[in-house]
Amino acid sequence: MLGLLAGxxxxxxxxxxxxxxxxxxxSAVVQARYELAAERDSVRLSLIRLRGVSVTPDPGSGxxxxxxxxxxxxxxxxxxxxxxxLRYVVTGDLSRIPVAVPEIPADPAEEGVALRVLGVNSxxxxxxxxPRLEPGRDGWAVAxxxxxxxxxRLPPETGVLSASGAAQTxxxxxxxxxxxxxxxxxxxxxxxxxx
Amino acid sequence: MDxxxxxxxxxxxxxxxxxxxxxxxxxxTEEDFLAAGRTIGPFVGGAVLAAxxxxxxxxxxxxxxxxxxxxxxxxxxxxxxxxxxxxxLFVAPKLRRFGALTVPDYIAVRYNSERxxxxxxxxxxxxxxxxxxxxxxxxxxIALAVFGxxxxxxxxxxxxxxxxxxxxxxxxxxxYIEFLQTLIMVAxxxxxxxxxxxxxxxxxxxxxxxxxxxGRLIGWYYGPKEIIAFGAAFGLSIAxxxxxxxxxxxxxxxxxxxxxxxxSIGFQLIIGLAVLAIGLLTRVLFPALASEDxxxxxxxxxxxxxxxxxxxxxxxxxxxMSTVNSILLVTGAAVAHDLYGKFVRPMASQxxxxxxxxxxxxxxxxxxxxxxLQKYGDVQAIVVEQxxxxxxxxxxxxVIGLNWRRGTAAGAVAGMFGGFLACxxxxxxxQRGFATHGIDAVEVGxxxxxxxxxxVSRYTRPVPEExxxxxxxxxxx
Numbered sequence: 001m002l003g004l005l006a007g008x009x010x011x012x013x014x015x016x017x018x019x020x021x022x023x024x025x026x027s028a029v030v031q032a033r034y035e036l037a038a039e040r041d042s043v044r045l046s047l048i049r050l051r052g053v054s055v056t057p058d059p060g061s062g063x064x065x066x067x068x069x070x071x072x073x074x075x076x077x078x079x080x081x082x083x084x085x086l087r088y089v090v091t092g093d094l095s096r097i098p099v100a101v102p103e104i105p106a107d108p109a110e111e112g113v114a115l116r117v118l119g120v121n122s123x124x125x126x127x128x129x130x131p132r133l134e135p136g137r138d139g140w141a142v143a144x145x146x147x148x149x150x151x152x153r154l155p156p157e158t159g160v161l162s163a164s165g166a167a168q169t170x171x172x173x174x175x176x177x178x179x180x181x182x183x184x185x186x187x188x189x190x191x192x193x194x195x
Numbered sequence: 196m197d198x199x200x201x202x203x204x205x206x207x208x209x210x211x212x213x214x215x216x217x218x219x220x221x222x223x224t225e226e227d228f229l230a231a232g233r234t235i236g237p238f239v240g241g242a243v244l245a246a247x248x249x250x251x252x253x254x255x256x257x258x259x260x261x262x263x264x265x266x267x268x269x270x271x272x273x274x275x276x277x278x279x280x281x282x283x284l285f286v287a288p289k290l291r292r293f294g295a296l297t298v299p300d301y302i303a304v305r306y307n308s309e310r311x312x313x314x315x316x317x318x319x320x321x322x323x324x325x326x327x328x329x330x331x332x333x334x335x336x337i338a339l340a341v342f343g344x345x346x347x348x349x350x351x352x353x354x355x356x357x358x359x360x361x362x363x364x365x366x367x368x369x370x371y372i373e374f375l376q377t378l379i380m381v382a383x384x385x386x387x388x389x390x391x392x393x394x395x396x397x398x399x400x401x402x403x404x405x406x407x408x409x410g411r412l413i414g415w416y417y418g419p420k421e422i423i424a425f426g427a428a429f430g431l432s433i434a435x436x437x438x439x440x441x442x443x444x445x446x447x448x449x450x451x452x453x454x455x456x457x458x459s460i461g462f463q464l465i466i467g468l469a470v471l472a473i474g475l476l477t478r479v480l481f482p483a484l485a486s487e488d489x490x491x492x493x494x495x496x497x498x499x500x501x502x503x504x505x506x507x508x509x510x511x512x513x514x515x516m517s518t519v520n521s522i523l524l525v526t527g528a529a530v531a532h533d534l535y536g537k538f539v540r541p542m543a544s545q546x547x548x549x550x551x552x553x554x555x556x557x558x559x560x561x562x563x564x565x566x567x568l569q570k571y572g573d574v575q576a577i578v579v580e581q582x583x584x585x586x587x588x589x590x591x592x593x594v595i596g597l598n599w600r601r602g603t604a605a606g607a608v609a610g611m612f613g614g615f616l617a618c619x620x621x622x623x624x625x626q627r628g629f630a631t632h633g634i635d636a637v638e639v640g641x642x643x644x645x646x647x648x649x650x651v652s653r654y655t656r657p658v659p660e661e662x663x664x665x666x667x668x669x670x671x672x
Binding site: 046048049050051067068069070071072096101102103104105106107108109127128130131132145146147148149150151153162163164165167168170171172174175 | 339340343382386387389390392393394396397400402403404405406407408410479480481482483484485486489493497498499500501502503506
């Protein structure tokens, strides 16, 4: 059973990834560099297909094939000197920008994935996006992660209640409410016991 | 460390320690220590049962399995719930009426055999040492993914804090802490689902991407035979699981036990569906994690808003502590009550039994840490292995033994030992052909145990009527 259940034990081969996204009024340009831990000819990546979003790869950005069912693309990117590059342009709904994810995982102990986004509205709540972004230098919003995400969701404008914000509020209220209910329950039991 | 996570963690562990100290002043006798004075009601009892069931195996292992294999593993839950129903109908009421402190107590009285008691105690020790390995390994995965600290450090912290409140208060402290843990866990995972769904852009888009990654994620990664094997392992072990049984004893009466089981299944249904959704959605967001066991931690730490994420991480650690606590209570009792108190020093005082219980809890907490550091398999795999062993040696003498009066001591010993051995041998030999034969070690173990139990019982001396009367009051022989 151990063999049957054993997880997808893949050798850690992604040493680092550097993804930059430049947001323009009508498009976003994604450039990604993947450093591999070992020499190999190519690396396979998945790219999610998002509703209302079109992706146009640059020539030389590997071989792109649609996934079965049309949920995304399989990309074969060719590598040289342990490094593979991708560049593509995203148009349409720019609230989410797809990111190509190598099949080979990164080392979980290292935050080897650097993500930089240029052009995020200055009034946006960076930490409500996905992944959570932090303000960087020269107008860049940045994140360091242990794993490559399949897309970047741009943070909402200030004043818009996001699902994250709603969840946070709900949880705070729940914890406070439960604490009060617990105290009342204990008080009632003690009172009944005393009678 | 993230400041929100730090505050939530410190607050929670302060609460655990506080309740532990409070409980220590209320623990006087061995029965108080083990069974919380038999005062637990249906809602708290149901939450406790669910918390005992919802362990690291669920929050880390099962979620990770859904991340890796998709939807089909979810059907194994029906095995879990079948086990609970068997327990509610055929096991729990009789055991509660009997009122023993441990399962070996039941074995000893039902079969009028101290030899059977000793064997049951030893088998509990072996199987739960395996289970603790999974719990500690899960804590190591969380520590690595969230805190970036070495797994050994995380495991030792878990051992120290759990052993502390187990030693101080026993079930009374853990029952109420587990009630809170279950609420936190349900809230954490349920709240996580809409947040993840919102990030992922909806159900249709997520399913479409998952189908593209691997068509089996939404369909059948596991076939019917494999799912039956998983369900059998979980269900048969739960029907006779010693650590859940100990919880029955802490409840008010038989009716409370049945109500608590219903409440527990409700909690498990909510958590099971949420865990499935979280596993799948985490795969959408991070399709290539290094280990599926890190899916829950990565999701909580990197995706959810800080307080919700911190809450879920605390819930995961709570689940581990809760299960570790439950197991330490059972294994500690097996050493002190069933081995030391019955064989080494039968005239031991209550104070000596409690002392031995506490010393063995510390020792039994440290041994699995060594094995967890070796990382023999993923968390879910270790959990499944352990459930197969439990089912193989306890299902027949407990469930059949409670409902078939002809079962004898020799039959019980043969059934337990034979079932354990058959499961072990099949696991390392015939198991390799599982994919082609479709026969799992748990099925081999339980069937072997049943055959031995029935055949040997037929040809050996029946158990005295005074022993059977407790379990079969409805008619004479």
